[in-house]
Amino acid sequence: MNDRDIQxxxxxxxxxxxxxxxxxxxxxxxxxxxxxxxxxxxxQTVKKVPLLRSKTIANLFFEASTRTRTTFELAxxxxxxxxxxxxxxxxxxxxxxxxxxxxxxxxxxxxxxFVVRHNRSGAAHFIARHVAPHISVxxxxxxxxxxxxxxxxxxxxxxxxxxxxxxxxxAIVGDILHSRVARSQIHALTTLxxxxxxxVGPHTLIPQExxxxxxxxxxxxxxxLRDCDVVIMLRLQRERMSGALLPSEQEYFQxxxxxxxxxxxxxxxxxxxxxxxxxxxxxxASEVADGPQSVILEQVTNGIAVRMAVMAMTLGxxxxxxxxxxxx
Amino acid sequence: MNDRDIQxxxxxxxxxxxxxxxxxxxxxxxxxxxxxxxxxxxxQTVKKVPLLRSKTIANLFFEASTRTRTTFELAxxxxxxxxxxxxxxxxxxxxxxxxxxxxxxxxxxxxxxFVVRHNRSGAAHFIARHVAPHISVxxxxxxxxxxxxxxxxxxxxxxxxxxxxxxxxxAIVGDILHSRVARSQIHALTTLxxxxxxxVGPHTLIPQExxxxxxxxxxxxxxxLRDCDVVIMLRLQRERMSGALLPSEQEYFQxxxxxxxxxxxxxxxxxxxxxxxxxxxxxxASEVADGPQSVILEQVTNGIAVRMAVMAMTLGxxxxxxxxxxxx
Amino acid sequence: MNDRDIQxxxxxxxxxxxxxxxxxxxxxxxxxxxxxxxxxxxxQTVKKVPLLRSKTIANLFFEASTRTRTTFELAxxxxxxxxxxxxxxxxxxxxxxxxxxxxxxxxxxxxxxFVVRHNRSGAAHFIARHVAPHISVxxxxxxxxxxxxxxxxxxxxxxxxxxxxxxxxxAIVGDILHSRVARSQIHALTTLxxxxxxxVGPHTLIPQExxxxxxxxxxxxxxxLRDCDVVIMLRLQRERMSGALLPSEQEYFQxxxxxxxxxxxxxxxxxxxxxxxxxxxxxxASEVADGPQSVILEQVTNGIAVRMAVMAMTLGxxxxxxxxxxxx
Numbered sequence: 001m002n003d004r005d006i007q008x009x010x011x012x013x014x015x016x017x018x019x020x021x022x023x024x025x026x027x028x029x030x031x032x033x034x035x036x037x038x039x040x041x042x043x044q045t046v047k048k049v050p051l052l053r054s055k056t057i058a059n060l061f062f063e064a065s066t067r068t069r070t071t072f073e074l075a076x077x078x079x080x081x082x083x084x085x086x087x088x089x090x091x092x093x094x095x096x097x098x099x100x101x102x103x104x105x106x107x108x109x110x111x112x113x114f115v116v117r118h119n120r121s122g123a124a125h126f127i128a129r130h131v132a133p134h135i136s137v138x139x140x141x142x143x144x145x146x147x148x149x150x151x152x153x154x155x156x157x158x159x160x161x162x163x164x165x166x167x168x169x170x171a172i173v174g175d176i177l178h179s180r181v182a183r184s185q186i187h188a189l190t191t192l193x194x195x196x197x198x199x200v201g202p203h204t205l206i207p208q209e210x211x212x213x214x215x216x217x218x219x220x221x222x223x224x225l226r227d228c229d230v231v232i233m234l235r236l237q238r239e240r241m242s243g244a245l246l247p248s249e250q251e252y253f254q255x256x257x258x259x260x261x262x263x264x265x266x267x268x269x270x271x272x273x274x275x276x277x278x279x280x281x282x283x284x285a286s287e288v289a290d291g292p293q294s295v296i297l298e299q300v301t302n303g304i305a306v307r308m309a310v311m312a313m314t315l316g317x318x319x320x321x322x323x324x325x326x327x328x
Numbered sequence: 329m330n331d332r333d334i335q336x337x338x339x340x341x342x343x344x345x346x347x348x349x350x351x352x353x354x355x356x357x358x359x360x361x362x363x364x365x366x367x368x369x370x371x372q373t374v375k376k377v378p379l380l381r382s383k384t385i386a387n388l389f390f391e392a393s394t395r396t397r398t399t400f401e402l403a404x405x406x407x408x409x410x411x412x413x414x415x416x417x418x419x420x421x422x423x424x425x426x427x428x429x430x431x432x433x434x435x436x437x438x439x440x441x442f443v444v445r446h447n448r449s450g451a452a453h454f455i456a457r458h459v460a461p462h463i464s465v466x467x468x469x470x471x472x473x474x475x476x477x478x479x480x481x482x483x484x485x486x487x488x489x490x491x492x493x494x495x496x497x498x499a500i501v502g503d504i505l506h507s508r509v510a511r512s513q514i515h516a517l518t519t520l521x522x523x524x525x526x527x528v529g530p531h532t533l534i535p536q537e538x539x540x541x542x543x544x545x546x547x548x549x550x551x552x553l554r555d556c557d558v559v560i561m562l563r564l565q566r567e568r569m570s571g572a573l574l575p576s577e578q579e580y581f582q583x584x585x586x587x588x589x590x591x592x593x594x595x596x597x598x599x600x601x602x603x604x605x606x607x608x609x610x611x612x613a614s615e616v617a618d619g620p621q622s623v624i625l626e627q628v629t630n631g632i633a634v635r636m637a638v639m640a641m642t643l644g645x646x647x648x649x650x651x652x653x654x655x656x
Numbered sequence: 657m658n659d660r661d662i663q664x665x666x667x668x669x670x671x672x673x674x675x676x677x678x679x680x681x682x683x684x685x686x687x688x689x690x691x692x693x694x695x696x697x698x699x700q701t702v703k704k705v706p707l708l709r710s711k712t713i714a715n716l717f718f719e720a721s722t723r724t725r726t727t728f729e730l731a732x733x734x735x736x737x738x739x740x741x742x743x744x745x746x747x748x749x750x751x752x753x754x755x756x757x758x759x760x761x762x763x764x765x766x767x768x769x770f771v772v773r774h775n776r777s778g779a780a781h782f783i784a785r786h787v788a789p790h791i792s793v794x795x796x797x798x799x800x801x802x803x804x805x806x807x808x809x810x811x812x813x814x815x816x817x818x819x820x821x822x823x824x825x826x827a828i829v830g831d832i833l834h835s836r837v838a839r840s841q842i843h844a845l846t847t848l849x850x851x852x853x854x855x856v857g858p859h860t861l862i863p864q865e866x867x868x869x870x871x872x873x874x875x876x877x878x879x880x881l882r883d884c885d886v887v888i889m890l891r892l893q894r895e896r897m898s899g900a901l902l903p904s905e906q907e908y909f910q911x912x913x914x915x916x917x918x919x920x921x922x923x924x925x926x927x928x929x930x931x932x933x934x935x936x937x938x939x940x941a942s943e944v945a946d947g948p949q950s951v952i953l954e955q956v957t958n959g960i961a962v963r964m965a966v967m968a969m970t971l972g973x974x975x976x977x978x979x980x981x982x983x984x
Contacts, residue, residue, distance in 0.1 A: 436956035
């Protein structure tokens with residue numbers, strides 16, 4: 001299966017957003033440019049736009065996530081779409097057959113988009129391969145595979161602060177191995193031309209194929225942060241703690257927690273990012289999270305704009321055509 | 329109590345939809361005709377219409393049903409109504425008194441319609457008898473009594489495929505005894521002039537009064553399907569399996585499951601229907617469910633249109649009047 | 657900390673509604689006057705108004721309450737705002753830090769208003785002290801401290817029936833000690849100029865500082881009701897029963913339940929109020945709850961209008977300004 005094929009329609013326009021991998025730089029830039037329309041700086045007011053009026057967007061969350069679901073729901077409502085929250089007991093859809101029956105039913109109800117979060121890698125792809133031609137699928141996070149809207153909101157935030165991607169040195173710190181966020185970020189940064197992407201973490205949490213992704217591996221945080229323009233901290237899944245992969249939270253913070261002292265090794269104007277929610281005192285000190293270099297809350301705001309852009313682009317592909325048809 | 333009286337207002341217009349029983353053919357035809365407005369064939373787009381703007385529709389679901397609730401919610405939203413989902417812990421409303429207090433409160437909040445699903449037969453009637461004069465009640469399924477919107481979407485689907493009801497031979501197969509869907513279908517088919525309605529199932533699952541309803545009873549499926557224009561399969565409630573009423577799923581499928589071989593006994597252009605969700609391999613083989621004669625997903629699509637029609641007709645009764653009042 | 661300061665903005669306009677205590681009479685009268693716009697008597701139709709289009713209102717309910725949440729949700733929708741229901745597991749926000757992180761995130765998503773219900777007194781104040789400048793906070797009930805929108809809908813109901821506050825004798829009956837409703841009512845009645853406010857209940861349920869609030873204390877219900885214009889019954893929290901504070905429900909009803917006989921001691925045109933839901937046969941007899949002097953369901957209807965008024969006033973403060981900016 002070729003991801004690029006399934007994500008684009010015959011005219012090369014974005015139909016689904018399942019993964020960053022395989023998307024061309026122009027597509028990513030189009031998303032970032034489009035998102036600028038929905039993110040007017042210095043203004044608290046969000047205008048509601050009628051772009052997706054009469055469209056129905058179904059949130060299919062097989063994995064609980066109030067936070068991510070909320071941002072997709074707000075993005076959809078601000079585009080004037082109707083939102084259907086479908087809470088799915090995974091146990092009742094264990095058999096692929098009943099999942100497909102559910103999809104067919106939602107299609108028959110004239111849903112136009114599925115936002116999918118699932119704890120199994122590949123779930124959003126599976127669904128995208130089986131939906132009707134007019135439906136778009138957005139991956140809201142699948143297993144440890146991909147979280148493309150999170151990566152795109154991170155790119156949007158970086159571009160707003162740093163402008164040009166082609167001169168940046170960026171470090172991603174933490175549990176790279178299990179992080180769908182990191183995987184999507186690496187693909188996005190590489191595609192957008194960032195010359196130096198570093199991953200920083202203990203041996204147990206860096207995947208062996210990291211080097212093949214074109215990133216530089218650091219196990220020493222001080223070395224990893226030195227002269228960076230952007231420091232991206234990952235969220236530590238606390239359930240990993242119970243296994244043998246990690247020492248205690250205190251030891252982890254000692255080695256890989258971001259403190260003012262460690263941050264001082266990066267460039268003076270470096271920005272600090274985190275996908276949230278933060279484990280304060282584990283991934284980073286509160287002084288950093290709330291400090292002047294943190295852009296963590298901007299990421300949240302930008303998340304709405306980027307998700308609005310992706311929804312409007314994918315579902316709005318035929319608008320031009322439709323108008324012509326209507327006119328003719 | 330006379331059902332016809334409670335469902336119609338003084339001008340003979342539909343005020344509630346609680347049961348098909350007692351409604352005249354013209355009322356059923358009006359619903360089907362009205363639903364045509366909301367079901368434009370060959371078009372994926374559903375236009376949002378402002379017919380119920382400023383109306384509030386409360387879903388009172390005393391029995392869990394994501395599926396049916398979703399179709400009512402979508403129908404309401406596409407009519408521009410506001411929807412209130414009230415999840416009701418049946419235990420807290422055991423006393424009729426507290427149910428009535430809840431109704432009075434929702435009325436006082438200016439709700440305009442209650443969509444009621446309850447596991448006790450007669451619940452929607454009870455509520456309809458106690459609501460304020462401006463409120464409409466739609467029965468979304470009560471015990472084993474009635475499920476009138478399901479029956480009407482089935483009639484809509486049959487009419488779209490077969491045109492004239494007065495020349496049809498229709499078989500309903502499965503657990504007739506416990507099925508509110510079957511009961512409502514039989515009333516609707518009979519009222520609309522279908523000359524031959526058959527019910528097919530084991531002795532234990534056919535009610536004794538079936539003959540009085542004007543239907544023909546078959547215990548042999550081959551005989552029951554022969555030369556039918558429409559085959560309606562019912563969902564088997566698996567909890568019945570535990571009792572003495574039914575053999576194993578395999579045996580049931582052997583006797584009453586719809587296979588391509590059995591379907592071949594019906595007319596070549598017979599359509600296959602099912603209210604969903606299907607137990608594949610129990611009520612029917614997947615080849616039939618997904619085959620060319622299946623109209624099961626059309627039923628789902630038509631369910632939205634028919635529910636929009638019922639909501640708009642019952643709540644929109646006074647529109648003409650209101651306009652006159654406003655004009656005078 | 658000065659409550660008046662935090663509730664008003666620099667121009668003296670209402671920004672938050674956290675408590676009645678400290679608000680001037682003119683502010684309360686403004687709310688009542690504004691609510692008249694949304695409560696057209698003798699008309700079942702509620703017009704949907706676009707006053708808060710493009711605004712997002714988040715319901716933060718740390719304490720379960722379908723009823724109150726529903727009225728806030730309906731009020732917001734009828735003002736054309738988008739509503740976000742955030743169900744919060746109190747256990748996950750035990751640390752003040754994670755509550756603040758949640759607030760920061762909702763702010764970053766461009767929420768404009770938080771409606772807060774919490775079982776700890778002071779929770780809404782805490783949140784109001786920490787939100788961004790453009791955000792308004794409405795207290796939907798905090799511990800045994802305050803429930804200001806309930807008090808204002810009660811004032812609205814009293815004014816509709818009695819007109820002038822300055823000639824009234826009003827009794828509040830029941831568990832004054834634990835009632836946030838009673839506390840807010842007393843402040844509102846006193847501020848609006850009611851010359852005689854009585855509290856009626858057993859010694860164990862009247863707070864010792866009652867006299868300092870300017871109210872008259874009665875332990876004998878007959879004496880307390882005599883010649884009153886308004887009788888406000890409080891809901892009895894049944895969990896209090898288990899402690900030593902209260903006798904059995906039957907004994908409570910004997911002493912402090914409102915019966916037709918006791919009500920006859922009040923003025924002939926006295927109205928009976930209750931915040932709902934009623935424990936019939938505990939706080940009052942059904943003959944009274946459903947009788948001609950009861951205005952309990954009017955309170956529910958007025959609750960929507962008053963909440964619409966508070967939401968529109970607090971969030972609409974800058975509208976004039978914005979228009980000017982837009983025009984210049």
